[in-house]
Amino acid sequence: MVSPELALALKRTLELLLLPPAGPLWLVLLGLWIGRSRAATGRAIAVLGVALAVALSTQGVGRRLAAPLEREAGPALDEASLRALMARSDAPQAIVILGGGVRSDRHARPERYRPHPRTLERLLHGAWVARVTGLPVLVSGGAPSGHEVSEAAVMKRVLETQLATRVRWAEDRSLDTGENAQRSAELLRADKRRRVLLVTHAVHMRRARAAFEKAGLEPVPxxxxFFGTPVHSDWLEWLPSADGAAMNWVALHEIAGRLWYRLRESV
Incomplete structure (x- = not known):
């Protein structure tokens, strides 16, 4: 039986090796190596690697990879939708906000550890959901490798000190989405709460929802x-950019995450 820590390390190593920017570069190197004996074949493989590297750095490709994943999350909830949910007999009983990473900066003041922009987006949305519904909040995320503070601790601090949102539960041991669900479920079931509003990015929602259902909860997305739905579109989205590279990485990370969970369940 593979330990959770080893499985996580293996997963992250494979991500670094296969996802952009490394993945397409392996094709380029393979093409150069094959080109020593088969020039035409090697050149074609190398050109394919370069083309993939460029394409996976554009917002146009990133949005089109993310869009079908985001559609599976369902629509964004507005205030009227939330109030309608709360008026039902099976209304949600808590809000769960999933962490999306933390950043460490030894020069930062007053706090060294701060939420990653993905985490901050989730916190802002979760705080708004809490204000509309009045539901208690759970934050979930353990301490990444090399970090002394858990994501949950950072999220709790930001919600309570910056967003005027009280956190009732801080799940600070999980290292991936599956553990987010399992350990959050333990805390919520102890308080007799099963139906929860689940806050995460739209691209991540299907996998997160499945994990929480498997843990015995009833998640409401x-x-x-929703970065797969552009506010406007023009030719600039087809030029390589840092934003484009980030979009593609997030979408491919989610696709890889789904494949990983299927593989792990089949072993």
């Missing part, structure tokens, strides 16, 4: 961060 409250997605945020």
């Amino acid at each position: 409250a997605p945020t961060g």
